[in-house]
Amino acid sequence: MTLPSPLxxxxxxxxxxxxLPNGLRIxxxxxxxxxxxxxxxxxxxxxxxxxxxxxxxxHLLEHLLFKGTRSRSSRQIKEAIEGAGGxxxxxxxxxxxxxxxxxxxxxxxxxxxVLTDMVLHSExxxxxxxxxxxxxxxxxxxxxxxxxxxxxxxxxxxxxxNHPLGRDIAGTPDSLKRISRKEIRLxxxxxxxxxxxxxxxxxxxxxxxxxxxVSRCWGTVAPGRSSVCRRAVExxxxxxxxxxxxxxEQSHFCMGFHAFPRxxxxxxxxxxxxxxxxxxxxxxxxxRVREDRGLAYEIGSQIKRFRDTGLFSISxxxxxxxxxxxxxxxMEELRRIRRKPVSPKEFEQAVEYLNGQVLFAxxxxxxxxxxxxxxxxxLGHVEPMESxxxxxxxxxxxxxxxxxxxxxxxxxxxxxxxxPVKPRVQKRIAAMLEA
Numbered sequence: 001m002t003l004p005s006p007l008x009x010x011x012x013x014x015x016x017x018x019x020l021p022n023g024l025r026i027x028x029x030x031x032x033x034x035x036x037x038x039x040x041x042x043x044x045x046x047x048x049x050x051x052x053x054x055x056x057x058x059h060l061l062e063h064l065l066f067k068g069t070r071s072r073s074s075r076q077i078k079e080a081i082e083g084a085g086g087x088x089x090x091x092x093x094x095x096x097x098x099x100x101x102x103x104x105x106x107x108x109x110x111x112x113x114v115l116t117d118m119v120l121h122s123e124x125x126x127x128x129x130x131x132x133x134x135x136x137x138x139x140x141x142x143x144x145x146x147x148x149x150x151x152x153x154x155x156x157x158x159x160x161x162n163h164p165l166g167r168d169i170a171g172t173p174d175s176l177k178r179i180s181r182k183e184i185r186l187x188x189x190x191x192x193x194x195x196x197x198x199x200x201x202x203x204x205x206x207x208x209x210x211x212x213x214v215s216r217c218w219g220t221v222a223p224g225r226s227s228v229c230r231r232a233v234e235x236x237x238x239x240x241x242x243x244x245x246x247x248x249e250q251s252h253f254c255m256g257f258h259a260f261p262r263x264x265x266x267x268x269x270x271x272x273x274x275x276x277x278x279x280x281x282x283x284x285x286x287x288r289v290r291e292d293r294g295l296a297y298e299i300g301s302q303i304k305r306f307r308d309t310g311l312f313s314i315s316x317x318x319x320x321x322x323x324x325x326x327x328x329x330x331m332e333e334l335r336r337i338r339r340k341p342v343s344p345k346e347f348e349q350a351v352e353y354l355n356g357q358v359l360f361a362x363x364x365x366x367x368x369x370x371x372x373x374x375x376x377x378x379l380g381h382v383e384p385m386e387s388x389x390x391x392x393x394x395x396x397x398x399x400x401x402x403x404x405x406x407x408x409x410x411x412x413x414x415x416x417x418x419x420p421v422k423p424r425v426q427k428r429i430a431a432m433l434e435a
Contacts, residue, residue, distance in 0.1 A: 013362070015372060015382045016207035020215060022223040023195035027376045028210050029202040029368055037108045037203030038369035040100040041115050042377045044198075044227045045191035048094045048164040048306075054179050055164075056171015057187055059092040060136055064184065065099060066090070067128040069121040072114070074128075080114045081107075092169055095229070095306060096377050102366050105204040109213045112199075116217040119192055129181055140170050147252040147418040148317050154416035155254040155313060158240045165232055165306070193224020200373030203365040232309040234258045239433035240414040243426055251323040251419035252315070255330065257412050259303065259310035262378055268391050269399040270303060270312065270407070275350040276342050276400065277301050277333065278314055282349060284333050285314065295319075295326045307378060312407060323419060324428055331432065338404045347397045354392055358385050 018026045046058050066088075068074045081088040086103035099118060101111040143149045153168050160166035171179075199218075201210050236258065260267050278285040278301030289299045299316035318326045342350075361367050362385065372382045413433060421429075 013384065013386070015384060017376070017382065018207070018211050020194065020219060022219070022221060023226075024214070024218050024221075025198045025376055026207075026211055026214050027198065027200045027372050027382055028205060028207045029372055029382075030205055030207065031203050031365060031368070034203045034365050035104075036102055036365050037105045037111075037201060037205050038100065038102045038365040039108060039111050039115065039201045040098050040199070040369050040373045041119050042198040042200060042373045043097045043119065043192055044095070044196040044377055045187075046093045046095045046097055047167065047169040049191070049227055049229045050164055050167075052164075052167070053175065054171075054183060054187070055167050055175040056136065056169070057179050057184060058097055059170050060132060060176065060179060061122075061184055061188060062090050062092045062097050062099075063132045063136060064124055064128060065118040065122050067132065068123045068125060069117045070123060071121070072117060077114060077118060080110060084110065086111065094165060094169065096374070098370070098373065100366065100369070108201070108205055108210070112210075112213045112217055119197075120221065122188070124181055124184055124188075126181055129184070133176055133179075136170055137173050137176055140168065140173065140176075143170070147246065147248050147250070148315070151252045151254040151315065151416050151418050152313070154242055154244060154418070155256045155414060156311075158242050158414040158416055159234075159236075159256055159258060159311065160232060163232060164230065165309070190225070191227055194218060194221050195223045195226045198373055198376045200369050200376065202369035202372065229307070232306070234309065236412050236414070238411050241417075241430055241433055242415070243417040243419065243421065243429070245420060246418050247420050248418060250317040251320045251417065251421060252317045253323065253327065253415060253417045253419075254313055254315040255327075255413065255415045256311055256313035257407050257409075257414070259312040259407055260305070261308050261310055262305040264310075266399070266403050266406075267305065267310075268388075269395050269403040270310075271354055272347070272350045272392070272395055273337070273400045273403050274301050274303050274312065275353050276346050277337060279350075280353060282353075284337070285330065288329050288333060289316065289326055293325070293329065295322045295329065299326075320419060320421065323417070323421060324425055324432075327415075327429060327432060334404075334408050338401070338408055341397050341401045344397065347400070351392060351395075355389060358388055358392075361385070 016028045050057055081101050084107050088101050090099040099115050103111045157166045199214050285299050289295050296316045296318045301314045304311040375382045
C-alpha cells in the first residue's frame with residue numbers, strides 16, 4: 001500500500017468557517033484519522049489591551065474562569081473534562097486569551113458546554129478572587145527568581161517603554177492589589193462577547209455538528225463589541241541597555257530587535273533567518289557559542305509576532321566570566337549575516353527544517369487547533385499550511401540578506417542582562433553596543 005505524501009495530506013485538509021448572526025466565528029479542521037478532538041475558545045483580549053492601573057487583569061480573569069460558575073463548582077468543571085479522559089488548559093497572551101480542551105470525539109458537545117460556561121458564567125467569587133490574587137503574585141515572584149525567563153520581560157520593557165507590550169502579562173504585585181472584582185466583571189462583559197470570540201476545533205468531528213453545538217450555547221448571546229488595542233510605536237535611534245544587578249549562578253542576557261508584524265511579506269524570510277542564526281542545534285550561534293567555544297549550555301533565537309509589530313531575540317545563560325566574550329561572538333555573527341549571504345547549503349537546510357516543522361504541526365490536534373484559532377483571531381482567516389509551504393518555497397537567499405540588513409542594525413539593538421557583573425564589565429558591554 002502506498003501511503004499519501006505529507007503534501008497530499010495538506011492538500012486534502014479542509015478548513016471550514018461559519019459566522020453566527022451575533023458575530024461569533026467558528027473554524028474547524030476535521031481530521032477523521034485522529035483519536036481526539038481539540039476545542040478552544042479564543043477571546044480577543046490580552047495584556048496589550050490593559051491600562052497600567054489594571055495590568056494583569058486578563059491573566060487574573062483567566063485564572064478565575066476555573067474557579068466555578070453559576071451551575072458548576074471548580075471541581076465539577078475539571079471532572080467534566082478530565083473525568084471523561086480529556087485535558088483542560090488556558091493561557092493568556094499579549095493579544096488573546098484562550099481556554100482549551102482535548103477530549104474523546106464523543107465528548108465534544110460536553111467540552112463546548114463546559115468551556116462556554118467558564119467563559120460566560122464564571123462566578124468570580126470574592127474568596128476565590130483573593131486566593132487567586134495571591135497565587136498570581138507567587139507566580140510573578142517565581143518567574144522573577146528564574147532569570148532565564150525574567151530577562152525576556154526586561155527586554156520587552158526596553159523595546160516598548162510606556163506601552164502595554166513592555167509590561168509583564170501577569171502584571172505586578174501593585175497592579176494586582178488594585179484590581180477589584182467589579183473591574184474584572186466589567187472587563188469580562190466588555191471583551192468576552194461574540195464579536196470578540198473565535199471557537200476553533202480540530203480532530204474527529206463534522207463542522208455542521210460543531211456549529212450546531214456552538215449555536216445552542218452562544219446563539220442568543222448579545223454581540224458586544226470588537227476589541228481595539230493601542231498601536232505599538234517604535235522610535236529607537238540608538239542601542240538600549242538594561243543591566244539588573246543580581247546575585248545569580250549564571251549571567252543571563254536577551255538581545256532583541258523590533259521585527260515584522262504577523263502578516264508582513266518578509267515574515268517567511270525572517271523565519272528562515274531565525275533558523276540559520278539560532279533556531280536549532282545546527283544554527284550558527286549554537287555552533288560558535290557552544291560547540292566551538294564552550295561558552296554556554298544553550299543559546300538560541302526566537303521570533304514573536306503581533307498584529308502591528310514583532311520581535312527577533314537572542315538569549316543565553318553563561319558563566320559570569322563568559323558574558324563579555326559570548327556577547328562579542330553574537331555581535332560578530334550579526335555582522336557576518338548582514339554582510340555575507342548565507343550559503344546555499346545553509347539555506348536549503350533551513351527551508352527543509354521549517355517545512356518539517358509545518359508538517360509536524362499537523363500531527364497534534366491541539367497544536368493544529370491553536371494554529372487555526374490564532375489565525376482566525378488575529379488575521380481574520382485561516383491560512384492553510386499548504387499556502388505557507390508555497391510561500392516558503394518562494395523565498396530566496398538574497399531575501400535573508402535583505403531582511404538581516406533592514407532589521408539587525410546596531411542602532412535598533414536592545415540588550416537586557418541579569419548578572420552580578422562588575423561596573424567595568426558593564427562599561428565594556430555599553431561600549432560594545434555603541435562601537
